[in-house]
Amino acid sequence: MTDNISFEQETRTKIRQTNSGTEQAKISIEFNNGESACIAKQPPKVRLRWNKINVSAQEVKNCRGKVVKSETKILKDVSGYAEPGRLLAIIGSSGAGKSTLLNMLTWRNKSQLYMTGDILVNGVSMGADISSISAYVEQDDLFMGELTVKEHLMFAARLRMDASISDKNKSARVQEVIHQMCLNRCENTMIGKPGITKTISGGEMKRLSLASELLTNPSIMFFDEPTSGLDSYLARMIVDSMKTVAKSGHTGCTVICTIHQPSSEVFEMFDDLMILAMGRVVYHGEIPGALQHYADNGFPCPRNYNPADHFIMEIAIVPGEEEQSKHRTRIRKLTESYEVSSVKMRVDGMFEEEKIRGGGEMMIQKSKVKQNHYNTGYLTQFHACLVRAAKLTRRNPALKIKMFENLFIGIVFGLIYLRTFRAPYLSTEVGDINGCLFLVVLNTSLGATFGILNSFPGELLVFRREHANRMYSSGPYFVAKNLAEMPVYAFYPIFMCVTVYFLAGFYPHAANFFYFYLFVVLVISTGVSFGYMISCLTANQAMALIIAPAVIMPLFLFSGLFLRSGNTPAFLSWIKYISWFYFSYEIALYNQWNAVDHFVCPSSNMTSQTHATCFNNGYDVMTSYDIDPQNDISLNVGCMFILFIGFRVIAFVALYFRTRIPT
Structure with missing residues (x-):
């Protein structure tokens, strides 16, 4: 049992007993080299x-x-x-x-x-x-x-x-x-x-x-x-x-x-x-x-x-x-007896005496209270929070699990949609590849969001306590946590991207793979931002896990796969502009089909109904999903960044107002 500690091996404790031999009047702790470790100043005497x-x-x-x-x-008239x-x-x-x-x-x-x-x-x-x-x-x-x-x-x-x-x-x-x-x-x-x-x-x-x-x-x-x-x-x-x-x-x-x-x-x-x-x-x-x-x-x-x-x-x-309690009469008797006792009169007298005596040394102490509530500046707070956040991130056991999870999912998706890399695209393969791309968007989004919802609320409990103790402000903490975790969210998706991209036979060009990887990182980061926002807006983890699916579902339905943009009801069309599923899916389709200039169409003995599904090039595929290739796809990327930053700003504002220290 770790509580049974051989303390003598580390320190020498000198105890001077009082006359009664029962009270420790002074304890002096020294290191083995004999140097005193008394750094903190003695506090003022406080009554x-x-x-x-x-x-x-x-x-x-x-x-x-x-x-x-x-x-x-x-509480009723409590004095002490x-x-x-x-x-x-x-x-x-x-x-x-x-x-x-x-x-x-x-x-x-x-x-x-x-x-x-x-x-x-x-x-x-x-x-x-x-x-x-x-x-x-x-x-x-x-x-x-x-x-x-x-x-x-x-x-x-x-x-x-x-x-x-x-x-x-x-x-x-x-x-x-x-x-x-x-x-x-x-x-x-x-x-x-x-x-x-x-x-x-x-x-x-x-x-x-x-x-x-x-x-x-x-x-x-x-x-x-x-x-x-x-x-x-x-x-x-x-x-x-x-x-x-x-x-x-x-x-x-x-x-x-x-x-x-x-x-x-x-x-x-x-x-x-x-x-x-x-x-x-x-x-x-x-x-x-x-x-x-x-x-x-x-x-x-x-x-x-x-x-x-x-x-x-x-x-x-x-x-x-x-x-109904039978002890109410006992309580009344004991409290009323105490109110007229000499002990109570002494307590009241101590208060009046203290009031007359005035501040003394505490007046000086109070005048030194800093206006910003903290012992250190924001830069020092940020540095300490960043160092700690980096350690927490590096030692998080879920990190290794995330690596294997992404590798496993990439292999599963790649095997399900397996096709020969660099082989010409068949017109009948378009739906399969688009489905695989959407699954990538869906899996990375939900994995990032619910990963935060399951971990961040627990950390918020520690943050609220340390913030209430005036150790650091919400700003340095939030920025430090975001910066410490970004490299992780940029690293582990590479295992899935490599496996699914080559097994599923996506467009064979190095630049397209690089853009695909960056797009996945952006999707994950946006999902994390959404998780932060829900966690900071809700009271606890249970509520966050209830609210998040209800909010994600309409965003998910307006991704463009289940309902074409042109068929969206006018009074609901605005939802797609706050859905990262919509922007990210368009980016994925554009990156995959923009450079494809031809497809292998079905043979002539196919039915006319099958002939109707034949695409001539990637432009036809994007048009069928209401994507205008003439528009700069960077607009979608910009909207993704706006959502990525916007969700985090909302999260920080909610965190700040829920935990701000009253002046």
Whole structure:
């Protein structure tokens, strides 16, 4: 098991115990050569206070023709505090409002909610700028699986640490965090994708999430359910790491976490506790006070019983059955008792004291918040994203499969439409060759489109999280990804082009083969653009896979094979101008038949009906498909480029507006 790491082989850890012998007061990590790796500056001491936080969600329903607005209260008059050097745990049953409170404190996911109340950082209301001094470790661990642990941390360091810090110092800071989080043995291991490729363990993923946020040495750290999905041993390791973070440095970090059903060993590691039930505070203060609070209200904790389980069991509410729950009276009793307690008066007094004290050192910190929201410039963001995108593309296991897929499809198409290369064209072969050309257009288009729809939405989840953490802008990310993938889409089609072109006996000229290859690359690139557009316009992968076929079908029908352009209904004729199937099929036919000057017609003993299908030259073939050879085919190529660029522009605009950071 990779979590059982022989950490002593890599570092020497010096721990000075307090008088009680139970608390680690200082941890100093050194490399084997004795040089200190302390690169990041010590964060300022931060006191976080919040007062009377009320959060509600408004719903608009249409009831019998009338618009009815309803409001659901999520948090009600929640007040609290978090101190530097201490670990605060927020517990409660499902639906108590734990994650909502954390989101409000970090100024995240507020678009659908209405909030009132005050949040002060050292006496200053920072709003969304709190992200400049804090870090947020979400419940789900999302990474680019093709990167190694060290590569992921280096990417984060380049974009999250100050631009004035050299790459050498950033690398040293990464190595320090790797040692601190006990990730030494897996630092060169690929992270992997759960369910798809082999991954590092769950505990290592959690510690990697924590390590990513530790790089900048933040003043405040927020954790949303950091122990979910872990066994008791790994959960204790994660909380122990959080405890170390809170106690590290000269001033200590302010650490807040929501946690679900902690074990008794984990529970003992917390310094302060907030208990929520139905959006109200049951208790907030030191842990011994919580036991006394429950006991004073007639709910003492049994001996040899996990206090966390007891606290939650007494106030547990089944979602959807709030009104019928027998625990409502207990919650009312505990919350009302807390509201008039000396503990609550102390919490209120701390807020008023902080308000009077004012900003102090945090005033300086807030004034340094950059207006563009990012620690690095757009050029640095683009370079880091491009390097990562190139690694992701090169290591994508689907790349090798794509090569074999194209080779296989080229052989299958070529054998089905097999004919002697350079042999004169029979008039009866025109339909077969045209069908083969259309299959090439169809296969490359759908393969490219659905390949993106199956992969890009998953990457968007990582992008949204990193973008919300203000690591990079949507522009550098999108451009870098497009540039990194273009060589791949230009490379793998050559396997299909070579096999199908010579086996199916397309026009035997080097220039025509070269144009055929470029045309296939353009078709694939346009299909990829369409996949990007659908992925960015839809909410998730499932919706994208539903919408894409519905949009592709009319574009497919107006390709010119199933319905001649001259027979198209006037009110639907505009569809062909946004169909790359239409333009690409005309380009393919033009490239194949433009230089053919004669056909071998059926013999004279054929029926007159067969004689009618005889083509004299390539001009007749194109005319039969309503293609005017006199028109410059470059117009179709230009339209393809417009669609190729237009789809990507729409995708970027959709991505930008869906993920832009509020100012």
